[in-house]
Amino acid sequence: MKNAAAVYTQSLGKTGTSYNKGKKGYAYAYAILDGEKYYKLGTDQYITVMHNSAVYSKNLKKTTSSVAAGKKILTFGRTTIKNKKYYQTGYNSFISASNVDGTTRTLKKNAYVYKKSKGKAVRYKNSVLKQNSQQQTYGSAVSIKGKKYYIIGVGKYVAKSDFK
Known part of the structure; x- marks a missing residue:
């Protein structure tokens, strides 16, 4: 981080956590809210895939990757793309939520x-x-x-x- 930075919730409330100047952090997406740029940080949320799942890019093109049933993987949250729910598993990497949530x-x-x-x-x-x-x-x-x-x-x- 170039400067010290507070960590905010999705509704822009401060969490009490912050990053010190010079600390490295992983951000996989950003959004501009009220003219300010906010980076989305990993949440350390793991999910278990219950059905073999293809991995898609953000434009819903199938990649050559897949995730096997029973595998536990890190997720960066759920999102909706073209009215379907997906879990983001990495930068430009998504799996269908129906294979996890049921x-x-x-x-x-x-x-x-x-x-x-x-x-x-x-x-x-x-x-x-x-x-x-x-x-x-x-x-x-x-x-x-x-x-x-x-x-x-x-x-x-x-x-x-x-x-x-």
Whole structure:
């Protein structure tokens, strides 16, 4: 920092934290508010990706990178691009929030939980989810041996047809 700098919240309230002159800090974006330039600092927030996720640039072009399900990664917050929610994972690097936050869905009947083994879906232990219970599903449905499943956890699936 060229000068000592206070750290502000998103609503421009001081946090009580500051950077001393000469201290190095990582800022990955900036905004101009009321004619002043503010830099966005990393928040040390980690997320667990529940569904394999492509990485996109800010103009929503797919990059050659992806993030595997179950991986814990650093995020710099959520943002909306073209009416869809994304997590920013680096400079000009975003993943779909639906692969992290999930969507709440209601079961229309009792449902078995499956795992993937040798390319097919097999029952996961003796797990049965009850009718009308709500489950978080992550990302879009995936296909296993021609049948559609929602991911409900890392390596855990429920048939798409079991949901309302």
